[in-house]
Amino acid sequence: MIKPVEWAADGIIMLDQRLLPAEERYLKLRSYEEVADAIRQMVVRGAPAIGIAAAMGIALGLKQSIGTSVADLEEDFEYICETMSRTRPTAVNLFWAIERMRAAFQKAKSETSDVEEIKQRLIAEARAIHEEDLAANRAIGRFGAELIPDGATVLTHCNAGALATGGDYGTALGVVRGARDAGKRVAVIADETRPFLQGARLTAWELAKDGIPVTLITDNMAGHVMKQGKVSAVVVGADRIAANGDTANKIGTYMVAVLAKEHNIPFYVAAPISTIDLSIPSGDQIPIEERDPSEVTQLRDQRIAPEGIDVYNPAFDVTPNELITAIITDKGVARPPYTQSLRALVQGA
Template sequence: MRTIDWVDGAVELIDQTRLPDECVTLRITTVDELIDAIRRLAVRGAPALGVAGALGVALSGGDPDAVARLRAARPTAVNLAWGVDQAAAWLPEGREAVLETALRIRDEDIAACLAMGERGADLLTAGLLMAGPVTPDALASGGPGSGAGGGPGSDADRGLRIMTICNTGGLAAVERGTALGVAQTLHERGRLAEVLAMETRPLLQGARLTAWELARMGAPHRLVADGAGPYLLARGGVDAVLVGADRIAANGDTANKIGTYALALGAARAGVPFVVVAPETTIDVATPTGAGIEIEDRGAEEIVTLRGTRLAPEGTDAVNPAFDVTPHDLITAIVTDKRVIRP
């Protein structure tokens, strides 16, 4: 099943706001419809947004205003702007050239997710993972780090228990996904003991989407309240934390769903490897550090209500950052479709 695709002259995508109650496919024929789908999170996840951006340019008819509005629909995830720019560069060559580029980006995302799943699973099962920070300048220089040590995988037959947050499976990409794609590969190899999925407040992507995907793949899993993550890490029994990224700065700082930073702190305290899984396209060498990443605030409504039910008294305001930034010194390794960056 593909999260997003081009079908008979339109963008078709799964409406993720309707899950897990029903799986509904939207047919998008205009840029404004696509922008609306992006802003209300009918389509989300950095790789999927990159594909959406590229396909959206094919819908734009070359209108520069529509392309600009699409590019700015969500500011934190670098893949959206990247996908728009890649496709828009071919506008002078005509719509067919734009569409060909967008479909290539779609196909490259599928291949990248397969590669990340294999590389991440190899890293976790081969005993090559050691705690510690990524090399600060490794991303900007384009050279991977090096090193080996202990970590998960020392028992060659043991299943691994993974903790994750938000949704990083096929719903966040075209197929399979990033961090959850690694868990899927482990499951296919018979090496996954369990996934502990954070519920992911306030929109519950972990409860609504990740649990749905894990159930579909038949992988053992349990939901965990967000605030319980660091405590469970301290108790032991978690082999690694796997998360995605919406943007990776040149020094290795990463922006991901709010709550990721707390997991990174808990993992560092507990000595549990903290692994970021994201495609190379998520690396933004133009942003030197995480301090330069624009963090989207999605307003009070998502905090004070849940699916139309008010949770807080009328008039209650809220702060609602959709993402946080994990400093590179809390990251054990970054797994991309091309390399592993580690101490």
């Protein structure tokens, strides 16, 4: 089982995904500041994994608080939460996890004034978020498997596998694994996913590790392989899904969705209920993170573009709901109109 993030007695253990596939190195992060920086620097990435890491970072920070009263502890807790909230703006799972930890703190505070007891409850909550994510991904895999025909080749963009979640199954790749576990023959075409190469470095790595046939292509080959009839379905993950079904995912996803529509290929989004943000009506309200230009102008430490040029590096784009065939969640499959189907799934969760 791939474990991108894990709780330990003396810190948080993270697989440094920046080094894959060349090196499989695990870091031990011993403070909430180190966890926040790891999220910011993409040691850990993928919306569900970011949420888990943030929850564990909050629990770790609270555990290390020297506050002797509940009031002291609450002051530290809120500062830690604010630090986590400033790491990455697009993935709603980050904010969902922070709010869940806030609710757990308020409940604990109302039931006990024992500082150590409150700390232990917050650790338990963070670990529960992790365990629930593993179960949610298995459920996504079961629901999604029904949509994937035997003998299918699935095209995916970025990495929405075990590395992007609590581990084991993943979301988009959870659908692939669910189909495999249901006895279906399934293969994957993985977009490289410039500029951070999550498809080339991470998706290909974990599928090869799992024995699932995978073919790597560059991002600008997607239309060609669709036109050749090599793609049965597209399955991608999500970082935030608006109330109307508009979906933010790794930059380039919108382009793939347009191509799938043109070639009459079903385009599926796979994500847990926690990725759905009913507070925003459409994708127009989703904040889009912009990252360092060096991610575009350099590969590792090798410069691939001229010095001094302008660079635009949005990390995500938004796919309009009309391009999405269905949204696969851990509570069922939502279909258009998404304003009704997504709300029904969230309210039933």
